[in-house]
Amino acid sequence: MNHTLEQFASQCHDFLKNSPGPAGRQKVAEALEDVLVDQDFIAKHLPPTTGEREIIYQDPELGFCILVHHYLGQKSSDPHDHAHSWAIYGQVHGRTEMRDYQKIEEASADKPGKVKEIRTYALTPGIAHLYNEGDLHAPERKDSTSLIRIEGTDMSKVKRLKYEVV
Numbered sequence: 001m002n003h004t005l006e007q008f009a010s011q012c013h014d015f016l017k018n019s020p021g022p023a024g025r026q027k028v029a030e031a032l033e034d035v036l037v038d039q040d041f042i043a044k045h046l047p048p049t050t051g052e053r054e055i056i057y058q059d060p061e062l063g064f065c066i067l068v069h070h071y072l073g074q075k076s077s078d079p080h081d082h083a084h085s086w087a088i089y090g091q092v093h094g095r096t097e098m099r100d101y102q103k104i105e106e107a108s109a110d111k112p113g114k115v116k117e118i119r120t121y122a123l124t125p126g127i128a129h130l131y132n133e134g135d136l137h138a139p140e141r142k143d144s145t146s147l148i149r150i151e152g153t154d155m156s157k158v159k160r161l162k163y164e165v166v
């Protein structure tokens with residue numbers, strides 16, 4: 001316990017630098033699970049005033065971001081991937097129903113792709129889940145939630161394609 005943001009960011013940096021690709025990210029997800037239940041860290045970095053998307057750290061060398069999210073009430077997203085990048089979802093408070101999808105038809109800039117649901121599962125406090133490049137998923141949150149997420153790059157700057165469920 002007693003993680004600091006600086007120590008955690010430095011740990012993520014080392015995992016991702018030493019093991020580029022899914023193996024390093026999985027180590028980051030495991031380390032994040034310890035942070036998700038560190039009440040001092042949560043009190044400091046996820047206060048009730050946290051907005052829907054705040055970057056609390058961006059790595060100057062590798063570009064990955066540590067983000068905090070507080071969704072007040074219901075909040076869901078359509079099926080998506082993270083383009084050429086990846087993301088780790090870590091649940092702090094509340095419950096996310098996650099759905100994974102298989103791609104049936106490619107998406108293009110002017111036409112949504114088609115996806116089929118393959119599984120559904122719950123992300124509950126203390127659980128972190130990695131989504132690699134092309135992993136299609138959709139979170140559904142029926143009540144207020146808080147998360148810590150890690151993105152391979154700042155996804156707010158990346159254009160993403162749309163998918164519809166068949």
Ligand SMILES: [Fe+2]
Pocket residue numbers: 080081082087131137
């Ligand atoms: Fe996502």
